[in-house]
Amino acid sequence: MNAFELTRALIDIESVTPNEKAVGEYLRAYLSEMASRFDGHVEMMPVESGRSNVFARFGDPVVTFSTHMDTVPPFFRSWEDADYIWGRGACDTKGIIAAMIHAVQNLLSLGERNLGLLFVVGEERNSAGAYAAAQEPRGSRFLVNGEPTENKLALGAKGALRFEILARGKMAHSAYPELGESAIEKLLEVLQRLRSAPLASDPVLGASTLNIGTINGGRAPNVIADEALAEIFIRLVDGGEAAREMVHQAAAGFAEAREVLCIPALRLGTLPGLETTVVSFTTDIPAFGGAWGEPFLLGPGSIRVAHTSEERIPKRELMDAIQIYQRLALELSRRS
Secondary structure, three states: OOOOHHHHHHHHOOOOOOHHHHHHHHHHHHHHHHHHHHHEEEEEEEEEEEEEEEEEOOOOOOEEEEEEEEOOOOOOOOOOOOOOOOOOOHHHHHHHHHHHHHHHHHHHOOOOOOOEEEOOOOEEEEHHHHHHHHOOOOOOOOEEEEEEOOOOEEEEEEEHHHHHHHEOOEEEEEOOHOOOOOHHHHHHHHHHHHHHHOOEEOOOEOEEEEEEEEEEEEEOOOOOOOHHHEEEEEEOOOOOOOHHHHHHHOOOOOOEEEEEEEEEEOOOOOOOOOOOOEEEEOHHHHOOOOOOOOOOOOOOOOOOOOOOOOEEHHHHHHHHHHHHHHHHHHHHHHHH
């Protein structure tokens, strides 16, 4: 398959987290055929019941290309026009998978070796696949992670801090509010404190941002709410210590703050001659913890259309990415 055909074939396999099994089996079969031609080896690396990462090696990997197989919901199939391939996962990250595979295949055809391809599960939820892979490194010295950066090499990526804010109160008839205690009002007070609190900034990564993602609570319009829950997400530009303390201070006396996830911001490797950027999204790179080598971050497509009904990848960027990935592999191999 050419890169466009492979991208569409991957998009058309539903792999909304945690349903990566079918796309993993497809990639195992595809890479096994490639391994038979270039004396490689493919293995499924179990993560949990019914879920596995897929790893293909050609020699002893010095450079490993990696991205995730899962997507966000809802699933929708592919189509294309003259300029774009559309569909769920087009840029995040089925097109990136296709570009990485074709880059490695081209390098192998030129006689290059010591390359790896690692496709993981769970990035869109909790990086389960990357955490599992970090426990089973294969000696790679450099990790090229794929996310949609418009083919610019990311100098850094913001981190992530997620909290659940749970407020409890006492139910009562709404005609007699003095007999109850509204959990919703407590939660609103915490959220207002959070919205008013200053957040850290960084000269390279920019400003931290706060998103109140979900709010749930209450029983009925005529009942004083006895419970309310909000989920918040802070994009970090540091390790998260100050933001964590800020959340606990805002919740003190009103609600319970439960930390769900903390991934620190990170600085990434650079290479001369490539256009650079800074990204606000979080990746699998922190979960790898350096176990698969020094990390680099680059991929075709724009994060601004990922996770939307307009998700697409420019065909030109996809083809350019193949050449950029080949260049990265050659230059990093020379570093070793």
